[in-house]
Amino acid sequence: SQTIHQWPATLxxxxxxxxxxxxxxxxxSNPNLYWYRQAAGRGLQLLFYSVGIGQISSEVPQNLSASxxxxxxFILSSKKLLLSDSGFYLxxxxxxxxxxxxxxxxxxxxxxxx
Amino acid sequence: QKEVEQNSGPLSVPEGAIASLxxxxxDRVSQSFFWYRQYSGKxxxxxxxxxxNGDKEDGRFTAxxxxxxxxxxxxxxxxxxxxxxxxxxxxxxLTGGGNKLTFGTGTQLKVEL
Numbered sequence: 001s002q003t004i005h006q007w008p009a010t011l012x013x014x015x016x017x018x019x020x021x022x023x024x025x026x027x028x029s030n031p032n033l034y035w036y037r038q039a040a041g042r043g044l045q046l047l048f049y050s051v052g053i054g055q056i057s058s059e060v061p062q063n064l065s066a067s068x069x070x071x072x073x074f075i076l077s078s079k080k081l082l083l084s085d086s087g088f089y090l091x092x093x094x095x096x097x098x099x100x101x102x103x104x105x106x107x108x109x110x111x112x113x114x
Numbered sequence: 115q116k117e118v119e120q121n122s123g124p125l126s127v128p129e130g131a132i133a134s135l136x137x138x139x140x141d142r143v144s145q146s147f148f149w150y151r152q153y154s155g156k157x158x159x160x161x162x163x164x165x166x167n168g169d170k171e172d173g174r175f176t177a178x179x180x181x182x183x184x185x186x187x188x189x190x191x192x193x194x195x196x197x198x199x200x201x202x203x204x205x206x207x208l209t210g211g212g213n214k215l216t217f218g219t220g221t222q223l224k225v226e227l
Contacts, residue, residue, distance in 0.1 A: 044158075044202070045172055051213075071209035090157055094213055101146040101206040101213055105157040 001025035004106040005089065006091050008098050012112045018076040019064075023091030032094040033074040035066055036104060039087040050074060051096070086113045117141060117205045118205050128226055133190040135221050137203030140184065147179055147186045148207040152220065161201075162188070193200035193225045 005025045013019060025031050031074050035047040046059045047064035056066050063082060067075045074091055092103040119138045127133045135149075143195055146165055152160035164170045164177040164186065176189040186205075200220040207214040 034214075044217040046214060049214060052181045096213070100163070101215060102148065102160060102163055103204075103215055104160065105150075110155075 002093070002095075002104070004091060004093055004104060006078040006089075006106040006109050008109060009107065010110045010112075012114060013081050014114055015083055015101070016080045019081050019085070019111070020091055021077070021091075021111075023074040023076075024072055025093045025104055026081040028093065028095060030071060030096060032096055033068065034092040034094070035074065035076050037087045038039065038090060044090070048076070049106055081113045083113050117207070117216045118203055120201075120221045122201050122219060123222040124224050124225045125171055125221055125227055127193050129193060129209065132195050133193045133197065133223055133225070135188040135190075135201050135203075137186045137188075137218055139203075139205045139216075141185070141205065141207065141216075142184065144207075145201040145207045145217075147177070148186045148204040148215065149175075149177060149186075150202040150204060150217075151199045152202055158202055182209075190223075195222075195225050195227060198223055198225045213227060 005024050018067050034049045036044045038044050050056050050068045053068055064078050088108050090108045091106040094103045117140050148163045149161045151159040151161050164178045164179045167179050167181055170177045174191045178187045179182045200222045202220045203218040204215040
């Protein structure tokens with residue numbers, strides 16, 4: 001069965017510090033991968049998605065970036081965090097070619113920028 | 115105009131009652147529709163998907179889809195306190211390419227003893 005991991009689970013960072021969040025998926029090959037952010041009391045905002053190694057699509061211009069160095073690894077980064085980057089960051093995966101758009105979420109990383 | 119709209123609630127129902135959650139979407143060519151449940155502080159978990167007009171039942175949950183009215187709903191029968199959560203409606207986004215979902219902001223459900 002497939003499993004998705006995210007770490008760290010929680011993170012408190014000062015404004016202007018760098019960020020690296022990691023997501024890995026087990027039990028599947030060449031998944032579609034997604035990064036979402038959920039700000040307090042708000043909906044899910046799609047940040048990036050990837051259909052393969054090195055292939056990243058950005059949905060929202062901001063100070064975040066994403067990379068996919070391996071088939072089942074997806075990384076979210078920032079060089080300098082802003083207060084507005086606080087939120088719940090969720091990684092999701094989708095099985096390609098199954099005729100379904102179902103996405104499955106990881107446990108998430110709660111980021112607080114102070 | 116929001117692409118996927120949900121009433122934010124909270125929707126309060128007594129234990130044992132039927133909870134009815136509604137969602138409307140704007141993209142007429144959307145083909146896939148999903149309901150996720152999100153407990154406070156946790157990540158969303160899939161409850162049901164529906165692709166064809168009509169009803170789809172899974173245990174206490176029934177999803178209803180009406181593509182002509184661009185409307186999808188979730189019924190929860192015999193509501194339990196453990197059903198108290200935020201329910202997110204999601205629709206596949208065909209514009210702009212890619213296999214993406216657009217989420218509503220969610221409806222908070224409270225099941226009261």
